Amino acid sequence: MILTxxxxxxxxxxxxxxxxxxxxxxxxxxxxxxxxxxxxxxxRALAATGCGSVVTGFLGGPTGAAIRVELPAxxxxxxxxIAGDSRRMVAVVPAGRxxxxxxxxxxxxxxDAEWQAFVDRYTExxxxxxxxxxxxxxxxxxxxxxxxxxxxIAAGACTILDxxxxxxxxxxxxxxxxxxxxxxxxxxxxxxxxPAAGAAALRQRGAGAVIxxxxxxxxxxxxxxGGWRAAVPGSMAGNxxxxxxxxxxxxxxxxxxxVDWPGALADAVALSGAAVATPVAGEIxxxxxxxxxxIVAVEALPC
Amino acid sequence: MILTxxxxxxxxxxxxxxxxxxxxxxxxxxxxxxxxxxxxxxxRALAATGCGSVVTGFLGGPTGAAIRVELPAxxxxxxxxIAGDSRRMVAVVPAGRxxxxxxxxxxxxxxDAEWQAFVDRYTExxxxxxxxxxxxxxxxxxxxxxxxxxxxIAAGACTILDxxxxxxxxxxxxxxxxxxxxxxxxxxxxxxxxPAAGAAALRQRGAGAVIxxxxxxxxxxxxxxGGWRAAVPGSMAGNxxxxxxxxxxxxxxxxxxxVDWPGALADAVALSGAAVATPVAGEIxxxxxxxxxxIVAVEALPC
Numbered sequence: 001m002i003l004t005x006x007x008x009x010x011x012x013x014x015x016x017x018x019x020x021x022x023x024x025x026x027x028x029x030x031x032x033x034x035x036x037x038x039x040x041x042x043x044r045a046l047a048a049t050g051c052g053s054v055v056t057g058f059l060g061g062p063t064g065a066a067i068r069v070e071l072p073a074x075x076x077x078x079x080x081x082i083a084g085d086s087r088r089m090v091a092v093v094p095a096g097r098x099x100x101x102x103x104x105x106x107x108x109x110x111x112d113a114e115w116q117a118f119v120d121r122y123t124e125x126x127x128x129x130x131x132x133x134x135x136x137x138x139x140x141x142x143x144x145x146x147x148x149x150x151x152x153i154a155a156g157a158c159t160i161l162d163x164x165x166x167x168x169x170x171x172x173x174x175x176x177x178x179x180x181x182x183x184x185x186x187x188x189x190x191x192x193x194x195p196a197a198g199a200a201a202l203r204q205r206g207a208g209a210v211i212x213x214x215x216x217x218x219x220x221x222x223x224x225x226g227g228w229r230a231a232v233p234g235s236m237a238g239n240x241x242x243x244x245x246x247x248x249x250x251x252x253x254x255x256x257x258x259v260d261w262p263g264a265l266a267d268a269v270a271l272s273g274a275a276v277a278t279p280v281a282g283e284i285x286x287x288x289x290x291x292x293x294x295i296v297a298v299e300a301l302p303c
Numbered sequence: 304m305i306l307t308x309x310x311x312x313x314x315x316x317x318x319x320x321x322x323x324x325x326x327x328x329x330x331x332x333x334x335x336x337x338x339x340x341x342x343x344x345x346x347r348a349l350a351a352t353g354c355g356s357v358v359t360g361f362l363g364g365p366t367g368a369a370i371r372v373e374l375p376a377x378x379x380x381x382x383x384x385i386a387g388d389s390r391r392m393v394a395v396v397p398a399g400r401x402x403x404x405x406x407x408x409x410x411x412x413x414x415d416a417e418w419q420a421f422v423d424r425y426t427e428x429x430x431x432x433x434x435x436x437x438x439x440x441x442x443x444x445x446x447x448x449x450x451x452x453x454x455x456i457a458a459g460a461c462t463i464l465d466x467x468x469x470x471x472x473x474x475x476x477x478x479x480x481x482x483x484x485x486x487x488x489x490x491x492x493x494x495x496x497x498p499a500a501g502a503a504a505l506r507q508r509g510a511g512a513v514i515x516x517x518x519x520x521x522x523x524x525x526x527x528x529g530g531w532r533a534a535v536p537g538s539m540a541g542n543x544x545x546x547x548x549x550x551x552x553x554x555x556x557x558x559x560x561x562v563d564w565p566g567a568l569a570d571a572v573a574l575s576g577a578a579v580a581t582p583v584a585g586e587i588x589x590x591x592x593x594x595x596x597x598i599v600a601v602e603a604l605p606c
Binding site: 020021024025065103104106 | 324
């Protein structure tokens with residue numbers, strides 16, 4: 001069983017507008033709502049590939065209720081209720097464009113009792129999990145070392161931490177099996193411009209393996225078994241939103257199934273590409289996945 | 304009793320951000336929520352001056368529930384429930400700036416049965432009203448001549464219609480006692496660049512009197528008793544959001560109390576200025592009102 005954890009879940013709201021003009025009023029042509037937060041998006045990518053999951057984290061208030069009914073099919077809802085109202089993430093998308101202007105609400109503060117209720121729920125769930133995926137930011141009220149604590153509790157499972165900034169760096173003390181920063185997050189966290197050097201720094205701090213996404217240049221992996229780079233030949237146009245979560249979904253399945261790193265990287269690059277190829281953020285085009293999977297180029301990095 | 308009607312009520316949400324940069328992600332520093340829609344804002348301005356009101360229109364879903372609990376104190380809630388979820392209006396305000404970038408959701412569609420339930424409620428409420436204020440746009444599902452029908456039902460009261468575009472133009476057939484377009488709405492509705500000519504055109508179409516807001520240049524009135532222009536000497540800095548609704552609030556009280564047009568104009572200019580002077584959109588600084596009221600200059604227009 002794959003367990004995805006979304007402590008800072010959100011209702012993803014997309015506003016379609018004609019054009020975005022600062023300091024003016026806009027008529028929103030269409031409103032789309034979807035359950036979001038990175039762990040929920042991983043569960044959606046898993047569901048698109050026919051893989052079920054258990055989803056947990058915090059949900060509360062009317063926005064939490066709206067998130068709950070929009071959770072992906074195939075994801076078993078084990079979220080913990082909180083008193084606060086869950087946050088929204090509003091993405092404004094002008095007609096005919098892929099770029100979104102995004103507004104992230106701060107989200108409700110989690111109380112000590114709510115955090116403890118979550119830890120109890122998570123302890124039970126992670127004991128039955130083959131892979132535990134910890135995704136996204138920590139909401140206000142959760143301890144700074146929250147991810148380190150959760151990683152220690154899940155020591156019997158394979159663990160993936162996909163976060164950034166202090167939540168990522170403090171989480172490394174919990175020795176995650178894999179962390180998946182993107183290039184910007186890696187640079188911000190380590191100060192290294194070279195992704196391989198940044199990845200090595202994260203391993204020194206406690207990460208078992210590091211797979212960093214480099215956008216159109218694919219993935220780089222630095223692990224105890226060696227280093228690799230994987231990419232699709234040529235360039236892909238599309239909507240990059242959700243590619244990182246599709247990547248994590250593929251990696252979680254590969255960890256569960258004991259796939260070697262080159263195979264895991266190829267799966268992850270192909271599923272990310274299948275997410276980029278769909279116009280709707282976070283959806284997956286399985287035909288694209290099947291087409292890309294055999295042509296992903298994986299090469300070993302010089303040691 | 305003053306009855307304000309808000310058929311397209313909204314939850315006004317303000318996002319404070321550091322700066323607005325299109326095509327990037329923003330951390331929202333603070334979120335403010337308030338009941339909105341122009342008729343609700345009129346009720347809030349009335350409440351700020353110590354004047355109660357009855358508020359009606361449509362509210363539904365979790366957003367409707369959030370609007371209901373945020374209605375201004377002093378406003379008696381007689382909104383009609385609908386199945387759809389009420390809309391949000393999201394205003395993004397960078398730190399230290401008055402200009403907002405606003406996103407208006409389209410709002411839920413009102414069913415025939417819901418419209419009829421509203422007409423029944425409104426018929427009862429307007430029979431006991433001295434002044435009926437009809438504000439804002441018509442939601443999807445309400446007949447195009449909705450305001451004309453409501454104006455005919457309220458023929459025993461003084462009526463104010465504050466709308467724009469087709470909702471305004473179709474409403475004129477109901478012969479409102481007063482309409483209050485702003486300069487842009489007047490020009491868009493009539494094609495006249497000269498506000499006095501535009502106001503005369505609206506009177507020909509059925510409006511008893513027209514008071515148009517000209518921003519910093521104050522108000523112009525074209526009535527059956529003559530024409531006037533009213534403004535505060537000098538210019539006022541501040542947040543113009545809500546000035547129009549404060550203007551309508553002052554006019555509704557003046558109509559109720561039988562104040563003559565020059566007196567009504569002076570009240571409306573001073574209360575609008577008291578709204579502009581507060582940093583929070585839609586609030587009123589009564590000290591500013593008392594200071595401005597004696598210095599508003601009202602002059603008759605040449606016939």
